[in-house]
Amino acid sequence: xxxxxxxxxxxxxxxxxxxxSSPYRGFSVEFAENRPYNPGDDIRxxxxxxxxxxxxxxxxxxxxxxxxxxxxVLDVSHSMQWVSDPQRLVSKIEYARMLAASLGLLLLxxxxxxxxxxxxxxxxxxxxxxSARQHWRRLLRVVGGADASGTxxxxxxxxxxxxxxxxxxxxxxxxxxxxAPELTRTALSYLGHRGHEVLVFHLxxxxxxxxxxxxxxxxxxxxTGDELLTNSAALRRRYREAVDQATRAxxxxxxxxxxEYHLLSTDAPIGxxxxxxxxxxxxxx
Amino acid sequence: MSFLxxxxxxxxxxxxxxxxxHLLRRHTDRRVPFPALRYLQRAERKHARSLRVRDLLLLLVxxxxxxxxxxxxxxxxxxxxxxxxxxxxxxxxxxxNSASNARPVGNQTTFDLLRDRVRSTxxxxxxxxxxxxxxxxxxxxxxxxxxxxxxxxxxxxRLTDGSADLVDAVTAAARSLPAERRRExxxxxxxQASNFAxxxxxxxxxxxxxxxxxxxxxxxxxxxxxxxxxxxxxxxxVGTQSDVVASALWFPGPSGRAAPADxxxxxxxxxxxxxxxxxxGWGDEAVFRIPSLDPATHGGRxxxxxxxxxxxxARYFSFRVVNPPAAAWTxxxxxxxxxxxxxxxxxxxxxxxxxxxRIYEAGEGQPAEPTGSxxxxxxxxxxxxxxSLPRFNQLxxxxxxxxxxxxxxxxxxxxxRDPSGVPGLDEIRIESRYLMTPGGGVEDxxxxxxxxxxxxxxxxxxxxxTYLLLASPLVESAGSLAGSAxxxxxxxxxxxxxxxxxxxxxxxxxxxxxxTLPTGSDSVVTPGQGxxxxxGGAPFTPLRAGLYxxxxxxxxxxxxxxxxxxxxxxxxxxxxxATRDLAELFSGxxxxxxxxxxxxxxxVIYRNRRGRDVRPWLVVAIILLALAEIALASPAPxxxxxxxxxxx
Numbered sequence: 001x002x003x004x005x006x007x008x009x010x011x012x013x014x015x016x017x018x019x020x021s022s023p024y025r026g027f028s029v030e031f032a033e034n035r036p037y038n039p040g041d042d043i044r045x046x047x048x049x050x051x052x053x054x055x056x057x058x059x060x061x062x063x064x065x066x067x068x069x070x071x072x073v074l075d076v077s078h079s080m081q082w083v084s085d086p087q088r089l090v091s092k093i094e095y096a097r098m099l100a101a102s103l104g105l106l107l108l109x110x111x112x113x114x115x116x117x118x119x120x121x122x123x124x125x126x127x128x129x130x131s132a133r134q135h136w137r138r139l140l141r142v143v144g145g146a147d148a149s150g151t152x153x154x155x156x157x158x159x160x161x162x163x164x165x166x167x168x169x170x171x172x173x174x175x176x177x178x179x180a181p182e183l184t185r186t187a188l189s190y191l192g193h194r195g196h197e198v199l200v201f202h203l204x205x206x207x208x209x210x211x212x213x214x215x216x217x218x219x220x221x222x223x224t225g226d227e228l229l230t231n232s233a234a235l236r237r238r239y240r241e242a243v244d245q246a247t248r249a250x251x252x253x254x255x256x257x258x259x260e261y262h263l264l265s266t267d268a269p270i271g272x273x274x275x276x277x278x279x280x281x282x283x284x285x
Numbered sequence: 286m287s288f289l290x291x292x293x294x295x296x297x298x299x300x301x302x303x304x305x306x307h308l309l310r311r312h313t314d315r316r317v318p319f320p321a322l323r324y325l326q327r328a329e330r331k332h333a334r335s336l337r338v339r340d341l342l343l344l345l346v347x348x349x350x351x352x353x354x355x356x357x358x359x360x361x362x363x364x365x366x367x368x369x370x371x372x373x374x375x376x377x378x379x380x381x382n383s384a385s386n387a388r389p390v391g392n393q394t395t396f397d398l399l400r401d402r403v404r405s406t407x408x409x410x411x412x413x414x415x416x417x418x419x420x421x422x423x424x425x426x427x428x429x430x431x432x433x434x435x436x437x438x439x440x441x442x443r444l445t446d447g448s449a450d451l452v453d454a455v456t457a458a459a460r461s462l463p464a465e466r467r468r469e470x471x472x473x474x475x476x477q478a479s480n481f482a483x484x485x486x487x488x489x490x491x492x493x494x495x496x497x498x499x500x501x502x503x504x505x506x507x508x509x510x511x512x513x514x515x516x517x518x519x520x521x522x523v524g525t526q527s528d529v530v531a532s533a534l535w536f537p538g539p540s541g542r543a544a545p546a547d548x549x550x551x552x553x554x555x556x557x558x559x560x561x562x563x564x565x566g567w568g569d570e571a572v573f574r575i576p577s578l579d580p581a582t583h584g585g586r587x588x589x590x591x592x593x594x595x596x597x598x599a600r601y602f603s604f605r606v607v608n609p610p611a612a613a614w615t616x617x618x619x620x621x622x623x624x625x626x627x628x629x630x631x632x633x634x635x636x637x638x639x640x641x642x643r644i645y646e647a648g649e650g651q652p653a654e655p656t657g658s659x660x661x662x663x664x665x666x667x668x669x670x671x672x673s674l675p676r677f678n679q680l681x682x683x684x685x686x687x688x689x690x691x692x693x694x695x696x697x698x699x700x701x702r703d704p705s706g707v708p709g710l711d712e713i714r715i716e717s718r719y720l721m722t723p724g725g726g727v728e729d730x731x732x733x734x735x736x737x738x739x740x741x742x743x744x745x746x747x748x749x750x751t752y753l754l755l756a757s758p759l760v761e762s763a764g765s766l767a768g769s770a771x772x773x774x775x776x777x778x779x780x781x782x783x784x785x786x787x788x789x790x791x792x793x794x795x796x797x798x799x800x801t802l803p804t805g806s807d808s809v810v811t812p813g814q815g816x817x818x819x820x821g822g823a824p825f826t827p828l829r830a831g832l833y834x835x836x837x838x839x840x841x842x843x844x845x846x847x848x849x850x851x852x853x854x855x856x857x858x859x860x861x862x863a864t865r866d867l868a869e870l871f872s873g874x875x876x877x878x879x880x881x882x883x884x885x886x887x888x889v890i891y892r893n894r895r896g897r898d899v900r901p902w903l904v905v906a907i908i909l910l911a912l913a914e915i916a917l918a919s920p921a922p923x924x925x926x927x928x929x930x931x932x933x
Contacts, residue, residue: 079320178320208321217315221322228322230329233918234336238328246324 004144008101011270012109034058068112068170069129071161072100074143075175077120077152078223084207088267092203093148095266096174099201099273103172104139106274108132115164116142119157120150126160129169151223154179158187168195172277177202177250178223189257198259201273202250204243205266211239287896289360297355303347343917350910357903362896368409370898371891374467376410377417377458378403378435380442381474383449384596384796384830384856388475388503395501396444399473402498402886403439406471407432409887418442419458421449421474422797423828428461446596446830447797448853449474452483452870459493459874467893468493475501478862479855481870494892495874497867500881505538505859507593508549508567510600512854513585515575516708516774518782519792522609522634527575528708529553531587531600535567536858545592554586565589578606582846584832597857601832601849602793611638612780615655616646621767622666622759625776635780642784644776646759647677654680662751662784667719669758674719681754685747687724688754693717698764699735707778709771715741717763718756732783744783753783793849799824803837810834 034047037057050058080093090098100116107114108131115129116139127142154175161171171191177184177200191198213233220227232239247263254261262276288294319325329336362370380403386396407416410432418427418435422445427438455472462468470493474480511532521527533551535544544567552562553573561573575585583606588599612635614626622644629635643660645651647668653676655663663684667677671692678689699718704710721740723729729745732753741756757763759772766772789803802809806821812831819825827833827850836845868876879889 082318082320176320178323208324211325214317215315217317219317219319219322219325221320222318223320224322226322226326228326228329230325230336231340232325234339235325235328235332238332239325242324242327242331243321245327 004097004101005140007098008105011102012105034060069167070107070112070114070170072103072116073157073161073171073173074100074118076118076124076146076148078149079176079178081148084205090266092176092205092266096203097143098270099174100143101140102270102274103277105136108136117157117161118146121153123157123160152179155183155187162191162194170197172199174201185253188259192257200254200259200261202263203266204263209243211236287362291359293358294355296358297352300348300351303344339917346910346914353903353907357900361899363899364896366894366897368887368891371894372467373413374469374891375415375462376469376471377462378471379419379454379458381449382420382422382442382445384446384852385477385594385859386475387444387596388594395475402473405883405887406890407436417461421454422447445797445828446852448856449480450483451480470495472497476862478860479858481862495871495876496889497878498880498886499864499878506542507536507857507859508589509534509597509857510587510589513587513600513602515604519604520607520781520785521604523580523606524577525634526577528572529575530570530572532570533565533567533589539860549589552588556583580606580608584847596830597852600851603847603849609634609636610785611636611641613639614644617648620646621772622646625773628773629777634777642780664753664779664784666755666759669760686752687727689722690719693720702734702736708774710775713766713771715757715764721756790848793851794827795853796827796830796850799826805838807836
């Protein structure tokens with residue numbers, strides 16, 4: 001976990017320059033300004049003093065203590081453990097841990113609240129969003145202790161997030177998306193309907209993108225146990241086409257529900273992923 | 286189809302390996318965890334059919350590859366191979382370099398064409414082949430050598446003016462091949478019919494094939510100079526003149542082609558100087574007078590206009606101008622023989638004296654045997670009276686002559702057969718003669734015979750002397766000779782040509798035939814002005830027609846003489862042998878003819894062919910299949926698809 005912290009800190013330091021405070025404004029203890037009352041505003045926040053002085057209705061606005069509530073939804077299923085070249089690459093779960101830790105730190109540095117949900121076929125760990133700086137330590141413990149195991153059921157985890165996020169916020173899904181695609185898309189769509197911003201990081205090992213030539217072998221899915229006897233050399237080009245087709249489908253679905261999709265290769269620097277997040281964050285204003 | 290190394294076919298069993306692997310693949314123990322199996326399954330479902338086809342193709346390619354490797358290692362030989370694809374063979378090449386092969390064909394001669402065929406034969410030879418190269422004239426050029434060495438020897442082969450005996454040459458060539466492997470005899474010749482004069486040896490039947498290059502379609506018409514004949518033989522007395530006779534002959538060939546003109550110009554050179562010329566009709570003779578020359582050997586040359594074979598358009602001869610030989614006569618007074626001798630002595634053609642030729646004419650009152658201070662040659666004329674014949678026979682016995690004369694009851698006139706160029710002798714009729722019977726072991730030569738074949742003039746050696754024995758007395762009652770104009774030339778011929786030791790050379794030579802040089806010989810100057818060192822008594826073969834100079838030593842003194850060699854008359858008849866006659870002539874042997882194209886010849890030589898070696902093609906096929914295997918088995922290159930995703 002110490003390594004994870006060091007790596008995450010190193011990654012994040014370079015991305016904090018010039019960031020503005022949270023654009024979200026709500027009702028909190030610190031007064032910000034008054035504005036004219038509009039029908040539908042909560043009458044509890046009518047500034048009666050101003051009414052007394054000016055005979056006009058004003059509503060008090062406060063600087064919100066926590067501007068953005070974000071959930072990092074981390075896939076810790078067995079498939080995340082796989083790595084094609086252990087000498088050169090990290091596994092998807094390791095990469096996901098570093099990415100989650102970095103994002104968490106980045107969010108907290110901006111004053112946002114961040115929480116974590118890890119899942120495989122069910123929600124494994126849940127850490128409520130907090131904006132306190134020391135919250136990152138808790139986040140590291142959750143993320144760092146997440147071992148990859150079990151099958152994947154992303155839809156349930158996403159629905160769980162939707163239930164927990166009362167206000168609109170940001171959901172960051174980090175997964176290899178070796179999931180039931182329809183259910184997952186439906187769940188992500190539900191998040192979108194609820195007004196949440198959705199950011200999907202699709203992790204892919206280079207060996208999953210371009211099939212290694214290992215010749216004749218029985219290939220099996222460690223999660224489901226499904227098997228296939230084939231020759232990877234013969235299928236290499238067609239496999240690549242299938243992968244491209246799948247990722248293309250994810251892109252189209254993400255666009256349809258207003259989510260943002262990024263395909264992340266585990267040999268790419270994590271900083272690139274943070275840049276994607278920052279772009280998204282800037283877009284949010 | 287056959288194989289060089291059939292055992293290598295066992296490698297073909299390896300072809301089962303890919304099949305086994307293909308079948309065992311279904312039972313592979315190799316398990317690879319792969320979370321993205323869904324994509325793999327999707328790809329396989331979509332392309333299952335093409336994958337099966339690819340697997341099958343790969344299997345076929347691998348099996349084919351191994352089978353091809355096995356086949357290549359075994360060295361397959363398919364069909365009938367080219368000339369170079371044959372089993373090791375011993376080849377005897379009979380190359381006709383006789384005079385008739387000097388005929389021009391374009392810018393070459395027939396000999397050049399034949400030599401080209403030999404070159405193509407050698408070019409197609411294998412490393413284990415052995416070659417014997419026999420020119421028909423001259424010594425063998427190669428014996429059991431490689432093709433390369435035979436090729437070098439071939440370049441030493443030269444055209445000659447000799448004559449070939451092709452039957453003898455083929456038979457000898459076949460016999461020279463050891464019976465340890467396959468054998469062939471190649472005959473490359475213009476197939477001149479006159480060169481097949483010998484009868485094939487009865488023992489020629491063997492398995493050796495005779496391959497004959499045929500088809501040289503050449504004009505066989507030819508003109509030649511007939512034999513030059515000196516009237517007085519090779520010895521001409523100094524200070525006298527002599528005649529030489531030559532003729533022009535035309536061979537029309539099988540097509541019956543006429544000569545380009547009715548006559549040709551016959552020209553005579555002696556010692557390089559033109560001595561006469563005459564227009565001579567084909568088949569006619571011309572007589573030229575040889576002028577008085579110094580005592581020495583001289584060379585002459587007759588020449589006609591070029592026709593057909595060039596080598597026989599000239600004919601060479603040599604003769605000696607000698608001091609008149611001494612001759613003495615013993616006989617009845619008034620004998621025509623004595624008168625003829627006295628006439629010759631008066632004319633300076635014969636000297637009167639002892640020690641040379643002694644003519645002994647038997648008769649009443651004559652001494653019992655030849656007298657005088659000695660002689661080299663005795664000419665014995667039988668008595669006119671048959672009653673004196675026993676005494677004459679006793680004389681013959683005494684001086685060692687193994688002949689006995691008997692009276693002959695034959696009545697009528699007899700002509701002399703082949704009177705050997707003695708002027709007028711062919712007109713002579715013999716009315717009386719004795720029959721001559723030889724003793725045992727007689728090898729004397731018959732110089733003249735009557736028309737019925739009985740010897741009439743005999744020459745031999747006895748007790749260190751040469752003798753000439755006549756069958757008729759030289760009297761008018763015995764025939765027309767004694768009183769005729771032929772009597773004096775006859776006596777002159779008896780003394781000068783037959784009576785004296787002819788010396789060396791006794792006659793002109795034929796090119797291509799070996800001769801024995803006289804003792805003391807040192808060197809020979811050839812017609813091409815080359816000098817060949819020789820040993821006296823050693824054989825020498827003049828290969829070209831022309832005049833040769835011989836340097837020799839006699840009684841410690843260096844001397845020289847001239848001798849002539851001519852194209853054998855048989856070479857002048859260029860009529861070719863019919864191909865069908867070849868098979869008949871060599872009926873005990875397989876005869877294969879081919880020509881005139883080089884390809885036809887190359888298709889028949891090296892009878893025992895192994896088939897065409899197809900290994901180079903198989904290697905190409907192996908390379909192609911290997912490339913196909915690599916292409917099928919290698920991972921397909923990935924095409925970068927248009928990126929639909931934001932990939933980081």
